Amino acid sequence: MVEELKPVLVFDSGIGGLTVLREARVLMPERPFLYVADDAGFPYGAWDEAPLSARILDLFETLFDAHDPQAVIIACNTAFTLAGADLRARFADRCFIGTVPAIKPAAERTRSGLISVLATPGTVKRAYTRELIQSFAGRCHVRLVGSQNLARMAEAYIRGETAPDDDVLAEIAPCFIEEDGRRTDIVVLACTHYPFMANVFRRLAPWPVDWIDPAEAIARQARRLVPQVEGADPSHGWDQAIFTSGLPDFSTRRLMQGFGLKI
Incomplete structure (x- = not known):
């Protein structure tokens, strides 16, 4: 009997990270995915560095406690170029796959x-x-x-x-x-x-x-770092999406459904 697989967490400030999720699913069909959109903080580009970095670090403290993912794909250039090093330092036992300009x-x-x-x-x-x-x-x-x-x-x-x-x-x-x-x-x-x-x-x-x-290259790197489990059942049901606002609108909910994500 194959043990239940931990999810791969895909993180973005909004819904742009769906481009990365799409490619990652192709290469990791056996893995469940958790998509997290920090829409309460969107857009990241206008934030000052210190408060944005603190927000991201605090948010991941909560996400790790609640979901214990196998790995994290930071599908956001702004987030990773700012907070990637701090995330890896604070959560040294976690696997992070970053996004940087290609x-x-x-x-x-x-x-x-x-x-x-x-x-x-x-x-x-x-x-x-x-x-x-x-x-x-x-x-x-x-x-x-x-x-x-x-x-x-x-x-x-x-x-x-x-x-x-x-x-x-x-x-x-x-x-x-x-x-x-x-x-x-x-x-x-x-x-x-x-x-x-x-x-x-x-x-x-x-x-x-x-x-x-860069989505395909990010997905390839994630596949290299995330253990492949032979015999895992890819029909694990719908993946989950979390919005930090807790208030995604109707069009967003419909989009998530189109990507096979349950809010």
């Missing part, structure tokens, strides 16, 4: 040497992000674009609301640079909300670029 693969793929990182203001100003650039993209010109509005727009878009083209274009336009006959050829989507709007970005972009979605 600057290394972008630097490896670019032909023009012009890369843009589309992120939240919090991720853009983080020293962690600039260290990634120094470590892996020293020969590239990397433009950091911190969007104030795109995470909110993506949340609304995921729920079925229309995003005006002009508003979206205003957010992504700074990513596109022409310099000495070269053009930006890669845009890193450094917020897990953004891939849900990738088709809109492609349609509105002034020229074709490679939009890098």
Whole structure:
């Protein structure tokens, strides 16, 4: 008889982490998942660092006590670049899989040497992000674009609301640079909300670029770190979603049901 499996906890400030959950389920079909959205604190990009870090650490204290997950996927660039080291220090016996801007693969793929990182203001100003650039993209010109509005727009878009083209274009336009006959050829989507709007970005972009979605790479890393259990029954029923506000609206509940998540 196979013992009951502990869940993998996927954490995000809102519902953008569903892009990571989708990929993780493909690679870990035997595992139950717990999706946690800190919607009471959304959006993270506008927070000051100290209170946001304290909030995240306190929240995980509660989550570990209540759910004892096998591993945690921090499906939020802002949260992990800010609090990842502190989380690993405080909860040293826990397994964390982080999300950071995909600057290394972008630097490896670019032909023009012009890369843009589309992120939240919090991720853009983080020293962690600039260290990634120094470590892996020293020969590239990397433009950091911190969007104030795109995470909110993506949340609304995921729920079925229309995003005006002009508003979206205003957010992504700074990513596109022409310099000495070269053009930006890669845009890193450094917020897990953004891939849900990738088709809109492609349609509105002034020229074709490679939009890098980190979700699959995050899922692969989680699969490497989470023990695979042979003989486990993947038909473990619906996975669970938790919203810190306790008040997800109807469209959010319907979206969660579409992802096989029970609130």
